[in-house]
Amino acid sequence: MTADNGFTLSIMTTCDQSAHFNTISCGFVHVVLTGQPIELPLGFSDIHNFYEFLIPLTPLRRFQIEDQSVDCQPGQIVPINPGQRHGVKFAQRDVSYILLLICAERMTRLIRQINVNAFGFIFPHCALPLRPDIQHLISRLIQENKCPGSGCEILMHCLAEELLVLLVRHYYQQPASLDWAAPEVLVGEQPRFRPVINHMRLHYAERLSVEDMAALCNMNCFHFIRTFKRAFNTSPYNYLTQIRLGNARRLLIETRLSIAEVGRRCGFRSPSRFSAVFQSQDGQTPSRFRKEHAKF
Incomplete structure (x- = not known):
């Protein structure tokens, strides 16, 4: 691991900062620190292919991640996913922070290792408490880089690995069971499947065959299934089922449609099939789920 190795973000070249x-x-982690307070100019934004974790050292108000505004305070950490535009609408002076930038491929691989059932690789983009163990690891990385001893590179590589594991352990969340939707941001190998993901989101109520889905990506069925599973850690059919179940939960909560009609509108061809799949995923029947969560 080295310091000042030519890695840059767009803010580093703004106003000669x-x-x-x-x-x-190092190969998969960059720790960027403001050595002295900086100014974030009016309308500044950035977008890149790293997982970014923003740790403010001074208050950072109305920080934008896509169309969401987040107030960031010292003692918090804000995850930003690859491909999410982020920045400020209004100029802010005397801002200090630490950024952790992590290779997307390395992070998604680690998420799969830690959570074998992961089918999404998106961190929540909101201000979360900065855990003391993560803060301690960052301090150790900074100190070791400042005063390197024997075995410095080996030690810092191990610290970086531990940091990634703790970020996933503390902040990664599977898509919420009450509100699952195919992620807007696709990372790693996932963007090549955007046509079929968009089609699933729009046509989940229809009968979709593997052949149809493969054709949307200009692949044969065998190659499509194999590469889709490698990218999303689940099969195309299971991914589609999660989209259907997410929409079914929403209808169960927000409407008075019959259980059979909810299932039909979400692509399940019979009430018995809908109930069986729902119970296998949620551990309860659609009727029980509605009783516990309905808004009416």
Whole structure:
């Protein structure tokens, strides 16, 4: 791991602020620190293919992640997923922070290792409490880089690995069972499947065959199933089922439609099939789920 190895973000080249940053880098993790307070200019935004974790050292108000505004305070951490535009609408002065930037491929691989059932690789983009163990690891990385001893690179690589595991352990969340939807942001190998993901989201109530889905990506069925599972850690059919179940939960909560009609509208061809799949995923029948969560 080395310092100031040429890694840059767009803010580093804005208003000649590169001298205000210190960077500690290894192959899959970059730690970027503001060496002195900086100014975030009016309308500044950035977008890149890293997983980013913003740790404010001074208050950062109305920070934008896509169309969501987040107030960030010291003692918090804000995850930003690959491909999410983020920045500020209004100029902010005297801002200090730490950024953790992590290779998307390395992070998605780790998520699969830790959570074998993961089918989405998206962190919640909101301000969360900064855990003391993560804060301690960052401090150790900074200190080891500042005063390197024997075995420095090995130790820092191990610290970086541990940091990734703790970020996933504390902040990664499977899509919520009450509100699952195919993610807007696709990472790693996933963007190649955007046509079929969009089709699933729009046509989940229809009968969709593997042949139809493969054709949308210009692949044969065998290659489509194999590469889809590698990218999403689940089969195309299971992914589609999760979309159907997410919409079924919403209808059960928000409407008075019969159980059979909810199932039919969400692509399940019989009430018995809908109930069986729902119970296998949620551990309760659709009727029981409605009684516990209905808004009427």
